[in-house]
Amino acid sequence: MISLSNKPRSLFLIAEQSFKAIYNADALNAVTTLTNNDGQIYAAEDIMATPQAFADVEIIFSGWGSPVLDGALLDALPALKAFFYGAGSVRNFVTDAFWERNILLTSAYKANAVPVADFTMASVIFALKRAWTRCQRLKEGIAPDYRRDVHGVYHGSRVGVISLGAIGQLVCQRLKDLELDVFAYDPFANAQLFESLQVTRIDRLEDLFASCDVVSLHAPWLPQTENLVTGPMLESMPERGTFINTSRGAIVDEPAMLQVLRTRPDLFAVLDVVQDEKTYHTNPLGALANVFITPHVAGSQGNECHRMGALAVEECRRYLSGEPQVTALTRESAERLA
Incomplete structure (x- = not known):
């Protein structure tokens, strides 16, 4: 079990528009309570430009617009242990290099x-x-x-x-x-x-x-x-x-x-x-x-998107408390996601 008294560092790796849609004020407050997070939004280019500044990042929160998690990006995040995705399918950004590193991955597809x-x-x-x-x-x-x-x-x-x-x-x-x-x-x-x-x-x-x-x-x-x-x-x-x-x-x-x-x-x-x-x-x-x-509106729209952010935060809480995840993904289960 990870002690909450020594909070791990986390960051938001996500497109700005998606960040605003998925993570509301309640989610942001919870993230800063659970982890050491500066509240900023980062892109892959930020990490690749100064990898030494992100060497201690253990947790990432993401969502629509996540960058591809290839070997180069993951090499710049050597301490990464958990990736909480506040949306559905992960197929477009997860790679073999990601699975080889045994990083925890969850998705908010149930939300x-x-x-x-x-x-x-x-x-x-x-x-x-x-x-x-x-x-x-x-x-x-x-x-x-x-x-x-x-x-x-x-x-x-x-x-x-x-x-x-x-x-x-x-x-x-x-x-x-x-x-x-x-x-x-x-x-x-x-x-x-x-x-x-x-x-x-x-x-x-x-x-x-x-x-x-x-x-x-x-x-x-x-x-x-x-x-x-x-x-x-x-x-x-x-x-x-x-x-x-x-x-x-x-x-x-x-x-x-x-x-x-x-x-x-x-x-x-x-x-x-x-x-x-x-x-x-x-x-x-x-x-x-x-x-x-209708133009693909059945999925999360407006305030409904906050449900996905809330689940990503809950997955982080469970991870830090040593509880089972709600939607932990494996290589096999990720390939079956819509």
Whole structure:
């Protein structure tokens, strides 16, 4: 156990904009209580320019905009023992050189999962109430149908969840509180996880789409998951079904989805992501009446980002107190993160 009476030195290695978004005043106060931190923001160039000034840094707090942790940068930080990342995936900055040094790494991906699960839950409720479709009809001057052709939010309405990672698990927990019939597909999850979440296991993704009124995608974007969701799967959905994607656009065959939604106007899609996120405003999906599209906003926004900073600080407290980490990552688990 590390004594708090002899506080280790820490620093913030992060883009300035991300620092302001993730670490609020409470987090900064906690960091200075736990560690010797000057409250300044550093870039890799600062460390590389005067490595002798950072030779005693034991802890780093970071987030979006972290520099790549290559051998040269790590050589300039010989005392580094823990890297607390106040955001999600670490894939873009962690290297073999980092793993070889046996440095503790944590991520705040579980904190970022919370707003995504909230967004999904709201989307499921709106889908089962057909809220977007009814709004569009009213704008077109069509008299309201009230209770006709609506699934409703209760037993008998079937919701499917793809992947039981941090987000998928939270979604399942929230959906059970709504007394819905929840099903899930995840070939890598064990039976105990399905049982603990009280959801029904579906072994074939095709069967999930064919049997559920709403299907929500939460799989990570990996080479093996690209185009995982196909046109025939979407085409097989029951009448007035809804597909929700808050994961990544590359996991869906987008041209096929566009064609299905054009030929099946009874289906609806809630898309927070597309394959090319530079084309949100010109993507033909956005022109369809049966699509609700948002520009990647389901994840942490505004004050929600502070939850990630708070988790990074909590991970530091646990590290200094000798307690188990919430989200310690290994090379293998980091590669599976979205």
